[in-house]
Amino acid sequence: MSVFVDEKARLIIHGITSTEGQKLAQKMLHFGTDIAAGVVPGRGGDWVCDGKVPVFDSTRSAVEFTGANTALITVPSRFAKDALMECASSGVSMVICTTENIPMKDMMLVKQFYKKHNVKLLGPSSPGIFSPEQVMIGSFPYQKLRKGRIGVVSRSGSLTYEAINCLAVHDIGISTCVGIGAAPIHGIGFIEILDAMQMDPQTDEIILIGKVDSPEEEQALRYAMRSILKPLVVYLYGYSRANNIDVKDIERIYPLAKTFEEIPRLLKTSQPKK
Amino acid sequence: MRLSEYQTKQIFARYGIPMPRGRVASSSREVSQIAEELGGQVVIKAQVLVHARGRLGGIRVARSVYEAEQVSMQILGMELGGLPVHKVLVDELIAFADQYYISIETDYAEGKPKLTAYIIVRSGDNGNGVQEQNRFEQHIDPLFGLLEYQVRDVAIHLDLPREHWSQFHNAVYGLWRVYWECDALSTEINPLVICDDNGLISLDGTIDLDDEALFRHLELAEMRDFTSDADLQNEARKYGFNLVPFDGNIGTISNGAGLAVATVDAIQHHGGSAANYLDAGACHTPEKVTLALKLTMNGPGVTTILVNFFGGISHCTAVAEGIKDLLQEVEVEIPIIVRLTGDGAQEAQQLLAELPVMVISDFSEAIHTAIQQSNPANGAPSR
Numbered sequence: 001m002s003v004f005v006d007e008k009a010r011l012i013i014h015g016i017t018s019t020e021g022q023k024l025a026q027k028m029l030h031f032g033t034d035i036a037a038g039v040v041p042g043r044g045g046d047w048v049c050d051g052k053v054p055v056f057d058s059t060r061s062a063v064e065f066t067g068a069n070t071a072l073i074t075v076p077s078r079f080a081k082d083a084l085m086e087c088a089s090s091g092v093s094m095v096i097c098t099t100e101n102i103p104m105k106d107m108m109l110v111k112q113f114y115k116k117h118n119v120k121l122l123g124p125s126s127p128g129i130f131s132p133e134q135v136m137i138g139s140f141p142y143q144k145l146r147k148g149r150i151g152v153v154s155r156s157g158s159l160t161y162e163a164i165n166c167l168a169v170h171d172i173g174i175s176t177c178v179g180i181g182a183a184p185i186h187g188i189g190f191i192e193i194l195d196a197m198q199m200d201p202q203t204d205e206i207i208l209i210g211k212v213d214s215p216e217e218e219q220a221l222r223y224a225m226r227s228i229l230k231p232l233v234v235y236l237y238g239y240s241r242a243n244n245i246d247v248k249d250i251e252r253i254y255p256l257a258k259t260f261e262e263i264p265r266l267l268k269t270s271q272p273k274k
Numbered sequence: 275m276r277l278s279e280y281q282t283k284q285i286f287a288r289y290g291i292p293m294p295r296g297r298v299a300s301s302s303r304e305v306s307q308i309a310e311e312l313g314g315q316v317v318i319k320a321q322v323l324v325h326a327r328g329r330l331g332g333i334r335v336a337r338s339v340y341e342a343e344q345v346s347m348q349i350l351g352m353e354l355g356g357l358p359v360h361k362v363l364v365d366e367l368i369a370f371a372d373q374y375y376i377s378i379e380t381d382y383a384e385g386k387p388k389l390t391a392y393i394i395v396r397s398g399d400n401g402n403g404v405q406e407q408n409r410f411e412q413h414i415d416p417l418f419g420l421l422e423y424q425v426r427d428v429a430i431h432l433d434l435p436r437e438h439w440s441q442f443h444n445a446v447y448g449l450w451r452v453y454w455e456c457d458a459l460s461t462e463i464n465p466l467v468i469c470d471d472n473g474l475i476s477l478d479g480t481i482d483l484d485d486e487a488l489f490r491h492l493e494l495a496e497m498r499d500f501t502s503d504a505d506l507q508n509e510a511r512k513y514g515f516n517l518v519p520f521d522g523n524i525g526t527i528s529n530g531a532g533l534a535v536a537t538v539d540a541i542q543h544h545g546g547s548a549a550n551y552l553d554a555g556a557c558h559t560p561e562k563v564t565l566a567l568k569l570t571m572n573g574p575g576v577t578t579i580l581v582n583f584f585g586g587i588s589h590c591t592a593v594a595e596g597i598k599d600l601l602q603e604v605e606v607e608i609p610i611i612v613r614l615t616g617d618g619a620q621e622a623q624q625l626l627a628e629l630p631v632m633v634i635s636d637f638s639e640a641i642h643t644a645i646q647q648s649n650p651a652n653g654a655p656s657r
Binding site for chain 1: 382416454457490520538638
């Protein structure tokens with residue numbers, strides 16, 4: 001099973017005609033993600049991805065015509081606020097945003113807007129969400145990975161890939177991999193994902209990749225100690241340059257990896273191949 | 275992007291925050307002229323972006339035009355926290371008793387602005403130590419902005435005499451407008467004082483602007499003080515890289531902040547020493563990679579380069595082509611270790627096969643090789 005999205009996800013891509021948008025779309029089509037439409041204001045009526053995907057001028061019309069229920073946003077940062085708000089009010093229930101470097105003021109307004117419309121937001125700066133053989137929204141090195149029972153939640157996009165890579169080398173499969181995104185103000189956070197993975201019968205153990213000296217990680221780990229019954233392996237990047245790193249509390253409860261190659265050995269429920 | 279005090283003053287003035295009269299100067303002649311206009315009694319403040327300027331000797335009082343000139347000669351040209359002082363702010367000397375702290379900053383966890391205020395010193399209180407108990411903190415709803423009652427609540431909390439409420443409202447509301455309209459991450463008035471002639475005045479302030487929002491504030495973007503960062507950092511910023519210099523000898527380049535930090539972590543963990551952290555972001559074109567390599571190569575103390583990319587949004591072939599272009603353009607004498615994995619890694623490795631670089635696909639093997647290469651005992655060039 002997966003958390004937050006499943007194979008019923010019918011996707012629209014806001015910003016599908018850009019280099020990045022095209023790349024994401026091709027990758028997802030290749031995986032088998034159900035891409036219903038693209039949205040680019042001023043390009044409505046076009047067809048992209050070898051004529052497979054129609055482009056609409058607005059998210060609303062794309063949702064009306066195709067019945068899409070999920071949106072992926074990959075537009076330049078200065079247009080992100082508008083795209084995010086447009087998606088939230090278009091009828092989809094989940095929005096994933098890969099755009100980086102969105103102004104803080106824009107994100108403050110976006111966050112309030114999402115609360116009001118009761119729509120879930122993953123990101124910005126999120127690599128997306130991925131359950132092998134099931135659903136991929138965003139970009140992951142999916143060829144490498146098999147289905148399994150480890151959940152991965154990460155702040156950093158590049159380290160999400162690194163973790164997946166490392167698990168693949170040791171032939172350890174994953175249930176769901178979620179990137180919350182490195183933006184300081186973002187949607188779904190660690191705690192919400194830990195809760196979802198706790199409830200997910202397909203997940204036995206969780207790998208949490210976060211930043212040292214970050215209040216959100218600290219709060220999430222404290223929450224996990226009280227409320228998450230599944231075992232956790234933690235990797236906190238930035239430890240070599242941290243000022244006042246206090247991980248003794250964490251280390252007493254959870255194995256703390258210093259390098260990625262340590263992660264497979266620290267897992268309790270899956271054994272690395274060699 | 276932090277602004278200097280004199281720049282902050284210029285912006286505060288636009289939003290109606292009351293401030294002492296005064297101007298910025300870059301020579302002692304200008305200083306004496308300004309001091310004369312202000313009646314002789316002035317405060318001279320070094321304009322550098324370091325903390326605790328006062329304690330470092332960067333803020334001095336002068337009681338006459340002559341003294342102002344003498345003092346400014348000492349301050350202009352001195353170094354504060356490693357930064358040279360090129361400019362001083364000359365402000366009229368204000369006599370005051372009560373001092374307050376007011377700030378508006380972004381609370382990232384809440385996703386809302388937060389207003390903070392406390393009493394620094396009040397006549398009648400003996401000594402400091404009152405501030406912590408007296409701290410006022412309240413979030414501002416970004417949809418509605420700062421509301422009048424919130425400002426009143428602060429005034430009541432600080433036990434501010436009523437005769438100052440209207441002026442206080444103007445100052446705090448002005449600060450809110452600075453924060454919101456300039457896309458600041460934080461802004462503060464520190465201290466706001468009640469002067470002996472009974473008016474409120476902001477004696478000093480700070481503004482930290484959101485770099486990502488500068489595209490809609492071109493005039494503010496031009497205020498950047500390039501002396502407060504290393505040249506390398508300023509250069510990196512031009513290309514959209516995030517670079518932080520360290521004092522080691524392995525120059526690193528990665529895509530994505532997490533991977534860049536993890537690369538530095540792994541180097542330190544295995545006993546090596548990183549010269550920098552460079553997050554090149556998404557690299558679709560070889561040019562960006564070549565630029566990142568040049569910047570890193572020319573960094574102080576770099577004896578080895580480690581390129582660590584995970585292909586996804588950045589395609590590995592763009593990285594390989596960037597390295598190839600660099601080697602054709604300039605002669606590189608230091609070892610380059612390249613670790614590429616993910617999208618396009620195989621093609622990229624073929625592209626690099628003929629070149630004098632070490633191509634490795636495993637993360638920790640690449641780290642170990644870089645450390646070994648950077649060790650002078652193993653024949654690494656020392657610089």
